[in-house]
Amino acid sequence: MTIPVAPGTDIPTKNESRPVWSRGILRALSSRLVILVPYLWLLAFFLVPFAIVVKISFSQTTLAIPPYTPVLEGVGSLWQNLREFSFDNYLWLTQDALYFNAYVTSVVIAAVSTVLALLVGYPLAYGVARAPSALRPLLLMLVILPFWTSFLIRVYAWIGILKPEGLLNQFLMAIGLIDQPLLIMNTYTAIFIGIVYSYLPFMVLPLYAALEKMDYSLIEAAQDLGCTRSSAFWKITFPLSRPGIIAGCMLVFIPAVGEFVIPDLLGGSQTLMIGKTLWNEFFANRDWPVSSAVAVILLLLLVVPIMIFQQAQARQQEQGR
């Protein structure tokens, strides 16, 4: 474990009006605290918990800690568990096709939803970026506002719309487009709608940030030189907005893979997504080691997308500096 050390070279030192040593100590102390406090917090509540998940995923299923055991016993059996290292839980995951299917389904659903969110989000972000500049702050706030309202509420709102006797079917039957109610609720379509709807602000904001910075005279120049509108888009706008596309897609894809609320409320009991599997394994079967193993594999699946996201984030930081 590394301990952060203040650089001491960051703050310019000119015109010292106090003794050098007192300034030096104060500076060193304050900078050290600025780094140490959040650092230690994240180590304790973010990194250490992961280590525990990994350890428990290697413990034996038979010794699983049931929830709500007395505290001391819980700790005792936990340490006993740790001594008995086993791959049983991972073997279990490979033996039951349910888990494999759940992982594949989750990744496919998340990928399809990400593409759909990009298709819906790009024109919206582009429209907001091209809006008259007096109107832009308002439009941007309208994009962000749904993000502030509860996720659960927004998913819940779709139940009333999508169910067989819901508002969408009532509307479509009233205008005579369909005779039979569409069965959307409890299908993959409902999950796609739910994910696209819930994560749309995450897609639009990075896209907007990229599109807003763009120099639109480039497009005019291209068109003056004989480019059609669509070829100007593919040759100029699209490549220039690529950082936004990458960031937006990662912000949708990564959480969507492990999504629980949407498949649970809109997908019904047949749809198999890994977040839901983990939840059931934990709350219904009370099998902590297996749910830990499910979490570890899920995290491994997401390592590459998370790294891509981190890099995009770091690059943005470099640019801002």
Next chain:
Amino acid sequence: MNTGGWSRFNIASVTLGFAFLYLPILLLVIYSFNASRLVTVWGGFSTQWYAALLQNQGLLDAAWVTLQVALVSATVATVLGTLAALALTRYTRFRGRILFSGMVFAPLVMPEVITGLSLLLLFVAIGLDRGMLTVTLAHITFAMCFVAVVVQSRLLTFDRSLEEAAMDLGATPVKTFFAITLPVIAPAIISGWMLAFTLSLDDLVIASFTSGPGATTLPMKIYSQVRLGVTPEINAICTILIAIVATGVIIASLVNKRREVQRLRDEQAAGRA
């Protein structure tokens, strides 16, 4: 300023996009005033479901728990998140910086089931009883990362010559921070706090893992009822929550805008002087 570029296609896509974003919420709000118990059949205007909420003690208890957790966790998360943002923008070289920035950005995208499960296992391992304290600790941890990102983006555009001037004039780093840096980044800190507050108010998954008996939060309560089906009472609670959040965000953005205008005016005045 380029206003000529807003084509009909742009206007159409913005309109459709916002219709998609707002129609479901609007329908939910409208149907919370429905007199009929059948949620999707309109039976006339009524506020009876709001009156029924006040009689529901379990719901009120959950709302009180949620409010306390959100207030405490948002405040602590704001302090920690601001420190993390300072550490990331001001100290470009310290040992373990890559790990640190990783730990700040990863929770933003981490599936909630993983965060919830791992924190629960930590609390069990150290023998901490599950309840309001554990939910609060969990919320601080993931909310501080959102605060850090919000504050960091403000710090990146911050004119550091102001700080250098203060220190040249003999202010200590701590004094400089409170006299110069803090007032400038205050709007970002306030919006960071609000974000942390609403994240805590909304969270279902992490709270379900880390809370214990007697510490049921409002989203947990709503979720257990939603699973049984759509009811007008839930529409009514949701409408109240939406109204609170929307009012908060709109007021905050108005205040922010006013400060911005004030700041520009001050700067212009300073420029003339």
